[in-house]
Amino acid sequence: MEALRRIVALAAKELLVILKDKKSRFVLIAPPIVQLIVFGYAATFDLNDIPFAVYNQDRGAASRELIARVAGSPHFHRLADLDHEQQIAPLLDNKEVLMVMRLGPRFSADLQRKRNAQAQLLIDGRNSNTALLALGYLRTIVADFNADWAKQNGLPGPPAQLQVRPWFNASLLSSWFVVPGIVGLLTLVITTIVTALSVAREREAGTFDQLLVTPLRPIEILIGKSVPGILIGLVEGSFILLMTVYWFEVPLRGSIGALYLGMSLFLLSAVGIGLMISSLAVTQQQGILGAFLFLVPSVLLSGFATPISNMPEVVQYITLASPLRYFLVIIRGVFLEGDSYALLFDQYWPMAIIGAVNLTLAGWLFRHRMSY
DSSP: OHHHHHHHHHHHHHHHHHHHOHHHHHHHHHHHHHHHHHHHHHOOOOOOOEEEEEEESOOSHHHHHHHHHHHTSTTEEEEEEOSSGGGHHHHHHTTSOSEEEEEOTTHHHHHHTTOOEEEEEEEEOSSHHHHHHHHHHHHHHHHHHHHHHHHHHTOSSOOEEEEEEEESOTTOOHHHHHHHHHHHHHHHHHHHHHHHTHHHHHHHHTOHHHHHTSSOOHHHHHHHHHHHHHHHHHHHHHHHHHHHHHTSOOOOOSOHHHHHHHHHHHHHHHHHHHHHHHHHOSSHHHHHHHHHHHHHHHHHTTTSSSOGGGSOHHHHHHGGGOHHHHHHHHHHIIIIIOOOTTTTHHHHHHHHHHHHHHHHHHHHHHHHHHTO
16 A cells, blocks of 8 residues: 555656646647647558459359459459358458459340449448549549440440449548547657656656655556556547547547557557666657657558558568557547457457566666666
């Protein structure tokens, strides 16, 4: 009980130090809002690969020709041929394919009779920019198919029509993909910087030696330095979540508890990194530089800016060490797909392991540096 009171007192002191400093308050409030607005309205992404599946109920010559044109395009790669309708949803839900082409049983017959033939496209709309690019490529292929078929059969207009149905993001709004990811990005930035400066601030102010002669044990100091970062991260993350739902109007379809469980594990990982940096830094300037040295590659390797599947295979293995990679899957899954605890379990346990390793290393570094 006495140890708990000491930890609470140290955590309260850390929070007061942060909140009383005008510069610290500015860093906590202004940059997240500005970055949220900038990323929410300005960020866009590119596309390199489009896996797709085919559900062809027709088997006629025209349907085979259209599918061959799509499969032969350098932008697409044909992943699967489906036998029944129930196979469509799992492929899209699990992100195995970006889209499914569905051709009805009368596609070729309608074309032969010079009628408009319907082809349905089911496309994953979670990443709206990717979906729009893929749709643009496919429309070009269908337009070329239409022109060639009309010329061969003496038709005045396009015989084949493409009906598009995006999944998860019906309007293909970029903000629905970008803004939830900013929750993870800004939470990581704020938590890492606040924690990275905690011990460095004590050393720079000359109060670290005074802290060492208090009854606080090293593990209690470590916990007391961690709690403010976690609390600030939760508050910042909650604020950005509210902005995401009520300002950008991104639907929150899944379990809020599943989201906060993922955020808590994510914050433990971020705090561990921040404490490691803080243990090594002598000045606050070194702490900030160390934080950004970690943040830049962490964001690049998370899949926030570029799809992980487009990275070299070696780099894809390196991304497994980035906690932001898993939290982005969690937050986008909860917002767009309505994911629950069970569906996100595969993202929880890697973050739990990363957090445990980070905090253990931070504790070792902290004790090691205190011996000097």
